Amino acid sequence: MNTASPSILNVSCYKFVALPDAAVLRDLLHARATAAGLKGTVLLAEEGINFFLAGPAGAVRGFVEALRADPRFADLDPKESWSATVPFRKMRVKVKREIIRMDHPAIRPEDGRAPSVDPTTLRHWLAQGHDDTGRPVVTLDTRNAFEVDQGTFDNAIDWRIAKFTDFPPALRAHKESLQDKTVVSFCTGGIRCEKAAILMREEGLSHVYQLEGGILKYFELTDGAHYHGGCFVFDERAVLAPDLSAEGPQAPGVREGNAINK
Structure with a gap:
């Protein structure tokens, strides 16, 4: 040890x-x-x-x-x-062609970001069960299924996607269930949930936010409340606990060369 x-x-x-x-x-x-x-x-x-x-x-x-x-x-x-x-x-x-592959070239985040919510505000919303206007809040996990299995927010929406390019069709299949809710997309470090939030607004969802800095920033700035398990990272630490310490063995089939902020 x-x-x-x-x-x-x-x-x-x-x-x-x-x-x-x-x-x-x-x-x-x-x-x-x-x-x-x-x-x-x-x-x-x-x-x-x-x-x-x-x-x-x-x-x-x-x-x-x-x-x-x-x-x-x-x-x-x-x-x-x-x-x-x-x-x-x-x-x-x-x-690379994209710093995070979505295969949706109309998404150009540098031309304008989707609104974001900081970790402390999200923690407050989850504690009270709604946003500051009273609208129900749901969290949407934009990560791959094997990452979600290591830990996620309580009651998070999980579409069991295998790769991020699966997100656009999954959204179109489920977006009606997100109408009239405040949707907070999240991922490991912010990059996937930023693209996801832009796509959701493009698809007609009005009350969409990205979690600023992703799960890692949530761990850094809060006590990790409303999150269960750890956060999978693509390096030899494998899974980080809410105190940002390494807690788990490397998942089978994941190469260190894939390590990158997602």
């Missing part, structure tokens, strides 16, 4: 912003992260950036500060957690 104190800083962050120079950024960021001794994954696409990195706190925060020097990344707000060891084996920087 590893009893070392947690000295490794893990950060996850994403931002939807136009990056026509994604290929150039790939080489720059790979060199910068490697020089700093960091490990993890950075995804770049024309729609934005998505990264999950680990290493000594000074090196990780220095990398983030260097990113913020680019005006497009000035407002990055990473989610932080700690571990005793680095939960990644390599440093990968990749250019």
Whole structure:
């Protein structure tokens, strides 16, 4: 059993912003992260950036500060957690078609975000059973079924999707049941529920919010109330408890190379 104190800083962050120079950024960021001794994954696409990195706190925060020097990344707000060891084996920087694949190209989050709700407000809504206008609140899990099985919000809607590209048809099959409710979409770190919330509004649902920062930010800013189980993460920590400590073994078939903020 590893009893070392947690000295490794893990950060996850994403931002939807136009990056026509994604290929150039790939080489720059790979060199910068490697020089700093960091490990993890950075995804770049024309729609934005998505990264999950680990290493000594000074090196990780220095990398983030260097990113913020680019005006497009000035407002990055990473989610932080700690571990005793680095939960990644390599440093990968990749250019992809989407930083989170939905196969719905009309969704362009950099052109305007869906409204968000912060974790403390969501906790308040769940405690009272409705939003501040009295409308019933439901939480919608936008993650894959095997992730949901590790933990989710109490009474969350779970459509048992196998991959995020299944979300659009699942929404169209179930959206009538969401009418006249306040729907809060959520995911691990915010990226999937942001795209999901935009799609739901495009599909005609009026009272839709994304959980700002996802489950990880909810764990960071609240006591984890109204959530049962842990939060699956795509790295060697596998499942994080509400106190952001690692609590479970790696799920079968999940590769560390897939680790990324979702």
